[in-house]
Amino acid sequence: MTVTLAAASETGGGSLRRYLKAQEWQLALPLALAFAALFFAPLMLLVGVSFFNDEKISQPGFASWVKFFGDAFNYKVIADTLLLGVKTVATTVVIGYPLALVYLDLSARLQKALLFMIVMPLLLSVVVRTFAWIVVLGREGVVNSVLMGLGVISEPLKLLQTELGLVISLTQIEMPLMLLPLISVMSRLDPNLRDASAALGASRWRTLFTVILPLSTPGLVAGCLLVFASSTTAFISQTVIGGVRLIYLPLVIWQQSLVVYHWPLAAVASLALVVSVLSVVAALSWLGRRSGGYLHG
Amino acid sequence: MGRRRSFTDISYGLVIGGLALLAVVIIVAPVIIVLTTSFTEGQALKFPPKGFSFTWYEQLFDPAKSRQIHRTAGNSLEIACFSTLFGVILGTLASLGLARNRATMARVADSIFMSPLVLPGITFGLAALVYFSLLGFRPSLDLMIAGHLIVTMPFILRTTTASLSQLDPALLDSSQSLGASWFYTLRRVILPLIAPGIAAGAFLAFMASIDNVPVSLFLSNARTDTLPIRMWGMMESTLDVRVAAVSGVLIASAFVLMLVMEWTVGLTRRMRD
Numbered sequence: 001m002t003v004t005l006a007a008a009s010e011t012g013g014g015s016l017r018r019y020l021k022a023q024e025w026q027l028a029l030p031l032a033l034a035f036a037a038l039f040f041a042p043l044m045l046l047v048g049v050s051f052f053n054d055e056k057i058s059q060p061g062f063a064s065w066v067k068f069f070g071d072a073f074n075y076k077v078i079a080d081t082l083l084l085g086v087k088t089v090a091t092t093v094v095i096g097y098p099l100a101l102v103y104l105d106l107s108a109r110l111q112k113a114l115l116f117m118i119v120m121p122l123l124l125s126v127v128v129r130t131f132a133w134i135v136v137l138g139r140e141g142v143v144n145s146v147l148m149g150l151g152v153i154s155e156p157l158k159l160l161q162t163e164l165g166l167v168i169s170l171t172q173i174e175m176p177l178m179l180l181p182l183i184s185v186m187s188r189l190d191p192n193l194r195d196a197s198a199a200l201g202a203s204r205w206r207t208l209f210t211v212i213l214p215l216s217t218p219g220l221v222a223g224c225l226l227v228f229a230s231s232t233t234a235f236i237s238q239t240v241i242g243g244v245r246l247i248y249l250p251l252v253i254w255q256q257s258l259v260v261y262h263w264p265l266a267a268v269a270s271l272a273l274v275v276s277v278l279s280v281v282a283a284l285s286w287l288g289r290r291s292g293g294y295l296h297g
Numbered sequence: 298m299g300r301r302r303s304f305t306d307i308s309y310g311l312v313i314g315g316l317a318l319l320a321v322v323i324i325v326a327p328v329i330i331v332l333t334t335s336f337t338e339g340q341a342l343k344f345p346p347k348g349f350s351f352t353w354y355e356q357l358f359d360p361a362k363s364r365q366i367h368r369t370a371g372n373s374l375e376i377a378c379f380s381t382l383f384g385v386i387l388g389t390l391a392s393l394g395l396a397r398n399r400a401t402m403a404r405v406a407d408s409i410f411m412s413p414l415v416l417p418g419i420t421f422g423l424a425a426l427v428y429f430s431l432l433g434f435r436p437s438l439d440l441m442i443a444g445h446l447i448v449t450m451p452f453i454l455r456t457t458t459a460s461l462s463q464l465d466p467a468l469l470d471s472s473q474s475l476g477a478s479w480f481y482t483l484r485r486v487i488l489p490l491i492a493p494g495i496a497a498g499a500f501l502a503f504m505a506s507i508d509n510v511p512v513s514l515f516l517s518n519a520r521t522d523t524l525p526i527r528m529w530g531m532m533e534s535t536l537d538v539r540v541a542a543v544s545g546v547l548i549a550s551a552f553v554l555m556l557v558m559e560w561t562v563g564l565t566r567r568m569r570d
Binding site: 024025026027028029030031034035038039041042043045046050052057075094095096097098099101102113114115116117118119120121123124125126127128129131132133134135136138141142145158168171172175176179180183184187203204205208218225229233235236239250253254257258263266267270271274277278280284 | 305306308309313314315316317318319321323324326327328330331334338341342343344345386387388390391393394395397400402403406409410413415416417419420421423424425426427429431443444446447448450475478489503504507508510511513514515524525528529533536541543544547549552553554555558559562565566567569570
């Protein structure tokens with residue numbers, strides 16, 4: 001409506017600009033069409049397919065939902081998947097946050113070098129990063145040869161195909177996702193705040209917990225969201241490092257769709273993954289906004 | 298009082314410094330270890346590696362012995378080039394249309410275009426497989442390009458929109474008041490100024506496509522599989538040391554490409570902001 005009105009009253013330069021501005025959104029149409037055809041339609045269809053009972057997708061019904069949620073084993077898988085995300089978030093925060101603090105104190109040159117080092121693994125294939133951890137954690141890997149060389153252990157530790165090994169690997173694999181938003185928010189903090197806190201007699205610990213931590217909450221929350229969403233769905237790392245005995249939702253989806261070829265059941269499993277992961281993400285971002293409101297309020 | 302202060306400061310330095318050092322080691326060490334291991338003479342992935350040789354790299358570059366790896370690497374490059382090309386065209390247009398638009402619809406559209414970043418890739422991969430199969434398409438590189446286009450779009454949009462929102466509106470006004478048409482302003486003012494942002498986004502999208510597993514996993518078949526899928530297969534079955542050599546090549550190329558992007562468009566600054 002506004003477009004035609006502006007076009008009709010097009011007399012001077014001012015209305016010409018308004019005309020162009022009103023038209024500008026149409027530049028997004030090609031991408032919107034691509035998303036409708038290649039993103040929305042497939043996801044809607046996936047929801048539709050989940051309401052079929054059989055592999056051939058011929059009988060509509062709720063059997064796939066009943067089958068998936070009637071199996072107690074699947075609840076354990078969902079819980080394990082979410083717990084894996086929580087553990088990975090915890091380890092990335094515990095060692096990532098201090099690195100972000102150290103980043104603030106570095107000179108501009110060193111900051112650049114550290115940022116480069118953090119971003120670099122992000123551009124490396126997840127397969128390469130996962131492979132690296134096989135070399136590190138394997139029976140004849142780095143950890144075992146160092147520990148056995150020092151005489152700490154006499155038998156190689158079993159680190160691959162354990163959840164501990166998987167969490168360690170995911171900590172490195174997901175670390176850049178935690179650090180980038182953290183560093184982004186923390187480098188915008190006024191450095192005078194820290195100086196003021198110190199001048200008023202607060203120890204560095206106190207400054208950390210009462211000044212820096214609350215002010216960096218938005219970055220921390222953003223980092224936690226990304227790490228959680230990424231680690232719970234990290235199919236390659238979960239299967240290669242976790243092995244076949246540690247079962248998470250992505251493996252169930254893969255098995256049902258590409259091994260068993262039961263697409264309705266795979267659709268239910270993948271919708272369960274989306275809903276459970278995104279509801280934790282939504283809850284976290286709600287908490288993040290609330291803590292932000294508390295700070296300013 | 299003074300002593301207690303210094304004690305807590307020392308403990309702060311030790312704990313925070315120690316944890317940060319651990320973070321650095323965890324980030325960097327695996328990459329260096331893989332690089333070192335790839336030069337082993339032996340048949341197994343041991344550390345420290347036995348001897349020093351280019352054996353595995355020779356095997357990797359041998360066209361006869363590593364034909365499958367070369368073929369999948371070719372697929373990966375083709376998919377990444379085309380999905381990035383189409384992504385840049387569609388993404389830049391959409392950014393131009395939406396970046397300065399404050400309307401609710403524009404904000405909603407923007408967050409939809411960014412949503413492949415949080416939606417589990419494996420769910421989109423399965424959805425795309427079901428969709429294309431039920432429509433009667435057979436697996437092909439074209440379908441892979443379409444899938445990669447969607448999942449790499451957020452990278453292009455983020456940097457392009459960021460550089461558009463830093464653009465001084467006065468420049469556009471003066472260009473137009475001097476009589477330049479909208480298209481002329483776009484070509485001579487807007488595009489040159491946001492080109493570094495587009496380039497950074499294109500680079501990130503290209504790398505994301507090369508690395509992508511979840512979409513390729515579902516949309517590829519034996520003929521159209523990509524390098525990461527092939528490497529995954531090699532890791533699951535035999536633990537061929539050539540995987541270390543492939544990793545070495547990928548690490549070196551990512552490093553060089555990143556240095557180039559850092560010098561030309563300031564990549565890390567754009568990712569931080």
